[in-house]
Amino acid sequence: MTARETNRPPLAHEVRIIDTTLRDGSHAMSHRFTETQVRDTVRALDSAGLEWIEVSHGDGVGGSSFNYGFSGTDEMTLIAAAREEARQARIAVLLVPGIGTVDDLKKAHDAGAEMVRVATHCTEADVSPQHFGAARDLGMETAGFLMMAHRTPAENLAKQARIMVDAGCQAVYVTDSAGALLMHEATERFQALVAEVGEDAWVGYHGHQNLSLGVANSVLAYENGVRYIDGSLCALGAGSGNSPTEVLAAVFDRLGIHTGLDAGALLDAAEEVVRPYLTRWPKMDRNAIVQGWAGVYSSFLLHAERAGERYKVPAHEILRRCGELGYVGGQEDMIIDVAIQLAAEREQGS
Amino acid sequence: MTAAIVGPGNIGTDLLAKLKRSRRIEVAYVVGVVESDGLARARAEGVAASAEGVDWLLQQDPLPQLVFESTSAKAHIANAPRYAEAGIQAIDLTPAHLGPMVCPPVNGAAHLGSPNVSMITCGGQATIPIVAAVSRVVDVPYAEIVASVASRGAGPGTRANIDEFTQTTAKAVEEVGGARRGKAVIILNPVEPPMIMRDTVFCAIPADADRTAITASVHEMIAAVQEYVPGYALRAEPQFDDPQPGWDGNARVAVFLEVKGNGDYLPPYAGNLDIMTAAAARIGELIATAKLEVRA
Numbered sequence: 077m078t079a080r081e082t083n084r085p086p087l088a089h090e091v092r093i094i095d096t097t098l099r100d101g102s103h104a105m106s107h108r109f110t111e112t113q114v115r116d117t118v119r120a121l122d123s124a125g126l127e128w129i130e131v132s133h134g135d136g137v138g139g140s141s142f143n144y145g146f147s148g149t150d151e152m153t154l155i156a157a158a159r160e161e162a163r164q165a166r167i168a169v170l171l172v173p174g175i176g177t178v179d180d181l182k183k184a185h186d187a188g189a190e191m192v193r194v195a196t197h198c199t200e201a202d203v204s205p206q207h208f209g210a211a212r213d214l215g216m217e218t219a220g221f222l223m224m225a226h227r228t229p230a231e232n233l234a235k236q237a238r239i240m241v242d243a244g245c246q247a248v249y250v251t252d253s254a255g256a257l258l259m260h261e262a263t264e265r266f267q268a269l270v271a272e273v274g275e276d277a278w279v280g281y282h283g284h285q286n287l288s289l290g291v292a293n294s295v296l297a298y299e300n301g302v303r304y305i306d307g308s309l310c311a312l313g314a315g316s317g318n319s320p321t322e323v324l325a326a327v328f329d330r331l332g333i334h335t336g337l338d339a340g341a342l343l344d345a346a347e348e349v350v351r352p353y354l355t356r357w358p359k360m361d362r363n364a365i366v367q368g369w370a371g372v373y374s375s376f377l378l379h380a381e382r383a384g385e386r387y388k389v390p391a392h393e394i395l396r397r398c399g400e401l402g403y404v405g406g407q408e409d410m411i412i413d414v415a416i417q418l419a420a421e422r423e424q425g426s
Numbered sequence: 427m428t429a430a431i432v433g434p435g436n437i438g439t440d441l442l443a444k445l446k447r448s449r450r451i452e453v454a455y456v457v458g459v460v461e462s463d464g465l466a467r468a469r470a471e472g473v474a475a476s477a478e479g480v481d482w483l484l485q486q487d488p489l490p491q492l493v494f495e496s497t498s499a500k501a502h503i504a505n506a507p508r509y510a511e512a513g514i515q516a517i518d519l520t521p522a523h524l525g526p527m528v529c530p531p532v533n534g535a536a537h538l539g540s541p542n543v544s545m546i547t548c549g550g551q552a553t554i555p556i557v558a559a560v561s562r563v564v565d566v567p568y569a570e571i572v573a574s575v576a577s578r579g580a581g582p583g584t585r586a587n588i589d590e591f592t593q594t595t596a597k598a599v600e601e602v603g604g605a606r607r608g609k610a611v612i613i614l615n616p617v618e619p620p621m622i623m624r625d626t627v628f629c630a631i632p633a634d635a636d637r638t639a640i641t642a643s644v645h646e647m648i649a650a651v652q653e654y655v656p657g658y659a660l661r662a663e664p665q666f667d668d669p670q671p672g673w674d675g676n677a678r679v680a681v682f683l684e685v686k687g688n689g690d691y692l693p694p695y696a697g698n699l700d701i702m703t704a705a706a707a708r709i710g711e712l713i714a715t716a717k718l719e720v721r722a
Contacts, residue, residue: 173588174613199616386667402617404613406611407574407613413661
């Protein structure tokens with residue numbers, strides 16, 4: 077067996093859909109998922125055929141904080157509960173180096189996580205090898221997120237993907253954190269990554285619906301060789317949410333592409349399990365569209381709304397300014413700073 | 427007091443520029459392990475410089491009294507016992523943290539006799555003064571710092587072991603800053619032109635804390651840091667928020683900082699590196715002053 081073959085996990089179906097309702101959805105839930113909600117959601121996803129279910133604080137393990145929001149229930153408790161409920165599905169976690177650490181990863185592994193998705197800004201992949209190394213030592217499957225993938229050209233994104241793959245990453249994602257990638261922009265990135273690392277690792281796509289392109293880009297992704305695709309039930313995720321898992325299942329079913337998912341069961345799960353507990357149903361409102369339009373990290377949404385209320389400035393103006401200043405994932409503190417500056421500008425202007 | 431700089435990279439070269447202005451410290455030696463621009467620069471300044479490493483340094487007569495180490499944690503762990511054996515005090519700019527952690531305006535005078543002191547991390551030097559400014563007024567059950575650094579200002583050492591940054595800084599937020607529990611986050615941002623270093627400090631404080639006193643204490647601390655980092659500034663007045671769900675009944679103060687470097691050798695946006703070299707130079711000054719006072 078060559079190193080090449082060992083690095084790419086075998087796929088059970090033509091495409092591997094990974095559900096992130098319980099991780100990206102954590103943003104929309106202000107990181108306050110209850111154990112019951114997690115158990116119910118995992119049971120529904122598991123019986124609908126999902127192989128992998130991501131569970132953790134929205135900003136990854138160790139994300140519970142003033143800056144990103146404190147977890148209502150300890151994420152390790154939620155991971156362990158998810159592990160207990162899953163009969164065939166396995167549990168994945170997110171880790172953002174600089175926020176979470178290898179210690180957090182070990183705790184998640186002890187709680188039952190079997191895959192880690194290590195996320196860096198799209199130009200900063202060289203902060204990830206430490207965490208990929210640790211994950212492989214723990215025997216975990218690995219994936220890498222190149223976040224805010226619209227912020228660097230396809231060719232450079234592919235070079236960053238290479239850094240992750242050489243560090244032990246088995247699937248590198250074009251992670252459209254801002255939901256900003258237009259269809260041709262997404263396509264050129266899929267092609268560049270498949271060309272650079274496709275022999276050694278899978279390529280993935282993680283979409284957001286801010287410009288309504290998550291599902292369309294997922295189809296393009298598949299056509300261009302992408303084999304890991306993310307979704308969330310009811311789109312539950314940051315910004316206007318992720319590509320809805322139930323829609324992905326229905327679309328791929330119509331395309332005749334085998335996902336191993338039961339689309340009907342997922343529709344039931346979205347409608348009967350997730351919708352009743354939603355505190356907000358992610359939608360394409362002004363703030364979220366601005367995020368896709370101005371290329372702003374989707375997780376900024378609720379923070380901008382809160383800062384807008386606190387400092388009496390419109391959230392969409394805060395978000396637009398964050399886009400102009402080029403803030404990246406993790407810089408949620410800058411939202412408050414921007415709100416203070418905007419409030420001061422308004423005062424001077426009046 | 428004679429000193430040596432071990433590790434003539436960006437940090438070592440910037441440190442040399444700063445120490446050149448010192449009246450109490452004379453950099454006699456600069457040491458690397460390969461010929462480099464840093465060594466050439468030191469020689470051009472009239473400093474004896476060698477690529478023969480610490481072996482060479484320890485053969486010099488006189489030996490330096492003080493060594494500033496800006497290599498890597500691994501190199502410092504190997505070198506530290508040799509300095510100690512030769513009776514040379516070490517100021518450690520790597521994340522090795524073998525000795526007590528020091529931050530000039532907080533506990534700068536506390537470990538002047540220690541054979542080895544740790545300069546913590548750049549984010550620690552930028553934020554711990556503020557945690558301490560709050561914790562000297564009220565109980566701080568929890569403090570969290572977020573350091574945003576320009577991508578170009580983060581070297582390969584930081585990148586290869588970013589956990590070392592978050593863990594060491596969090597520990598120092600507790601041990602030096604005075605918070606009961608600490609957390610640290612670092613974010614690298616590649617935007618062009620490069621962003622000036624930014625730091626945010628969040629402290630949990632009692633709901634009935636004296637907010638005026640906290641604000642005054644923060645302003646005093648800013649002035650104290652400005653003595654050695656003139657570009658250290660508040661972006662806005664400290665921001666107070668009443669208790670919210672998930673905050674364990676605590677209120678919160680948030681302090682937003684900008685750290686603009688002095689531009690000695692490193693570009694001004696790299697305030698993260700500047701505050702590290704400036705703090706190390708400051709500790710060196712304090713050690714040298716203490717030595718002179720003992721003699722007098």
